[in-house]
Amino acid sequence: xxxxxxxxxxxxEHRVGMTPSGVQTxxxxxxxxxxxxxxxDGSGYSDNDYLKVGAKVLKTIEEIYHxxxxxxxxxxxxxxxxxxxxxxxxxxxxxxxxxSEELTKAMIKSKSICIAYETVENKDxxxxxxxxxxxxxxxxxxxxxxxxxxxxxxxCGILLGGVPGVNPAKAVVIGGGVVGTQSAKMLAGLGxxxxxxxxxxxxxxxxxxxxxxxxxxxxxxxYNINEAIRDAHLIVGAVLIPGAKAPNLISRDMLKDLSIGTxxxxxxxxxxxxxxxxxxxxxxxxxxxxxxxxxxxVANMPGAVPMTSTEALTNATIGYAIEIAxxxxxxxxxxxxxxxxxxxxxxxxIVYKAVADAFDLNYxxxxx
Numbered sequence: 001x002x003x004x005x006x007x008x009x010x011x012x013e014h015r016v017g018m019t020p021s022g023v024q025t026x027x028x029x030x031x032x033x034x035x036x037x038x039x040x041d042g043s044g045y046s047d048n049d050y051l052k053v054g055a056k057v058l059k060t061i062e063e064i065y066h067x068x069x070x071x072x073x074x075x076x077x078x079x080x081x082x083x084x085x086x087x088x089x090x091x092x093x094x095x096x097x098x099x100s101e102e103l104t105k106a107m108i109k110s111k112s113i114c115i116a117y118e119t120v121e122n123k124d125x126x127x128x129x130x131x132x133x134x135x136x137x138x139x140x141x142x143x144x145x146x147x148x149x150x151x152x153x154x155x156c157g158i159l160l161g162g163v164p165g166v167n168p169a170k171a172v173v174i175g176g177g178v179v180g181t182q183s184a185k186m187l188a189g190l191g192x193x194x195x196x197x198x199x200x201x202x203x204x205x206x207x208x209x210x211x212x213x214x215x216x217x218x219x220x221x222x223y224n225i226n227e228a229i230r231d232a233h234l235i236v237g238a239v240l241i242p243g244a245k246a247p248n249l250i251s252r253d254m255l256k257d258l259s260i261g262t263x264x265x266x267x268x269x270x271x272x273x274x275x276x277x278x279x280x281x282x283x284x285x286x287x288x289x290x291x292x293x294x295x296x297x298v299a300n301m302p303g304a305v306p307m308t309s310t311e312a313l314t315n316a317t318i319g320y321a322i323e324i325a326x327x328x329x330x331x332x333x334x335x336x337x338x339x340x341x342x343x344x345x346x347x348x349x350i351v352y353k354a355v356a357d358a359f360d361l362n363y364x365x366x367x368x
Contacts (some may be wrong), residue, residue, distance in 0.1 A: 014304075248273070
């Protein structure tokens with residue numbers, strides 16, 4: 001199979017779809033790999049690193065899309081890429097369709113094969129391709145929250161861990177999945193007073209066992225969220241419904257109960273956000289203020305640490321990429337149930353129900 005790795009064009013996105021190590025593995029399996037010039041620079045990989053493992057380097061993104069049967073990238077295609085995508089071409093990347101009707105309709109129109117990292121799902125409901133980036137984003141949420149609590153950043157001016165004789169900041173994490181767990185661990189390690197909420201009692205029991213003493217668990221309900229956030233200094237939104245739009249758990253009206261300089265970090269922004277006032281931001285302009293509450297909602301948080309993120313992502317995606325390339329997407333998905341769940345749009349048909357439901361579009365039952 002001919003595989004293309006384009007340079008990411010999303011603002012401040014420094015990751016690349018595959019490391020040289022991953023590219024070498026694809027080539028060793030008999031495939032041809034074309035990498036766009038300077039695609040790996042942001043992650044610390046030169047064009048020469050790719051040439052050394054047998055890849056070919058092309059100058060433009062147009063050349064990459066034109067020659068490739070499968071595109072491997074990190075973020076969803078942007079408007080500039082829509083017309084480059086060919087009928088029947090496999091696009092293997094993060095899509096987060098439920099947050100963009102425009103993207104969804106563009107991919108329907110392209111008649112491409114859209115395999116979304118974020119909906120590949122194991123039997124135990126874990127998301128193997130989303131997990132590494134969720135781990136990065138969860139840890140970054142704590143780091144960014146700590147930074148934006150500083151007064152000159154427009155936060156309330158509290159040190160996350162306090163000092164002897166002075167109380168630490170109060171942090172609330174909504175969602176006990178991968179993002180929430182990693183965020184709570186980091187916040188606890190920095191000394192914050194942490195409350196983590198989830199709707200699963202079983203998950204709360206697990207968290208209660210593994211978390212340090214400065215982390216408390218709470219059942220997630222509208223009432224309990226409202227109570228928990230009233231005196232919080234930092235609130236992390238970490239709720240995920242695979243492939244679907246995130247629920248709004250903090251409304252605009254609830255902001256009035258928060259203190260001036262409270263910081264909201266919405267890691268669910270890729271799926272529409274779990275705060276009503278969330279809107280996507282960038283690393284160059286990451287925050288905005290509504291009702292004296294600072295919002296941080298960068299839509300590609302792991303892109304800020306590409307040396308870590310690209311390697312972690314390749315470790316997760318390479319196995320499935322080899323299956324798709326070796327067998328073709330149809331046979332690979334027939335034989336691999338988790339990968340099959342990654343199919344979102346096939347040849348103009350939405351085959352992932354949550355995506356169709358997000359925009360009231362036609363849903364086609366998947367029948368390979």
